[in-house]
Amino acid sequence: MTQNHVSGIETSAISVLKRAVEMDQSGCFESSLVYYQEGIQLLLDVLKAAVKDESKRGHYRDKIKSYMERAEQIKAHVKQMKEEGKYHEQIRIAEDATGYSFESLFKPYISNLLTEVWVEDPYIRHIHQLYNFLRFCEMLVKASCKVKTIHLLTTREETDSGQQSSALSELKESLSVQGLTLDLQYSSTIHDREIRFNNGWIIKIGRGLDYFKKPTGRFSIGYCDYDLRQCHETTVDIFHTKHTKTLGDS
Structure with a gap:
């Protein structure tokens, strides 16, 4: 050396x-x-x-x-x-901050015990939001864990001429090739944004997965590498529970 x-x-x-x-x-x-x-x-x-x-x-x-x-x-x-069920940490992402790709943000909470993920986010509707969810799924596929099922609960976009449903159907099929199941559900009443891992971690992001700013152009730094993409200001709260509930539980 x-x-x-x-x-x-x-x-x-x-x-x-x-x-x-x-x-x-x-x-x-x-x-x-x-x-x-x-x-x-x-x-x-x-x-x-x-x-x-x-x-x-x-x-x-x-x-x-x-x-x-x-x-x-x-x-x-x-x-x-x-x-003691008291674990809580908070990450404050400043306006225009970089270094917060999904890989960077979620890495500490992914382990070999992780097999199932629940995403509740009402704004997986427009094209950039759908790409955000795709990148989140890609992060899980690449991670050193054994995720088999990803649950998504979001709101339905009624004016996109099928863009949302078509994109999510394509993603569902693509994930199945990787051995993962995408369980897709819609709700007209959800508002909160929350991600649950069945290894006990709960991540609440103020802006959900949509905390990245639009790049200045398709050939600008940060367009492909989200660690170099500027962020909107938001807060990430992380909790841990030994008894992880699914999003459908009361």
Whole structure:
């Protein structure tokens, strides 16, 4: 491994761990754990590969130990809050913020235990909203989990000349090829936006899945990569319950 390569890994580690500390300080503990674990691994890679100076090795060992101890404290705290049914964290997405693709936002809450997802969002109707839901489904298909069923409860668009129903039918067929079932239901009365994972996580986003701004053009940065897409201001509330109810339960 070249010195430049090692330097690049070190820079990445600093950036990731800075993000971990920011999430930690803002009370987003489950998210901070993901960044701590990634950053610690990067520092371990640097330590093993290239640091020859013993004083530097000691410095990295101390840093790694400190971050690992903090990660263990967070794990214990999160476990206790989950057991007590009191876990809640809040992420505030600022106006024009970037870095909040579905992969980035939902990654901390996806695990091997996840097999079923419920999405309640009244605004999966217009073309950009349908694409948002498609990207959400793509995120689940790619994720390291075993999702078999995605439930969508939304409102019906009566003036789209079949665009909504056609798009969702196509998506349903495409998901079936991947081994996933899309259970589609409509309601004329829903208003709240909520996503439930059957591993216990409940995510409430003020704007639902529709928190991305329209790109300036089809060949502008952020058009394809949603981590580079600017966002509308919104709040994300995350809860955990050991007894996850389906959207149809009372």
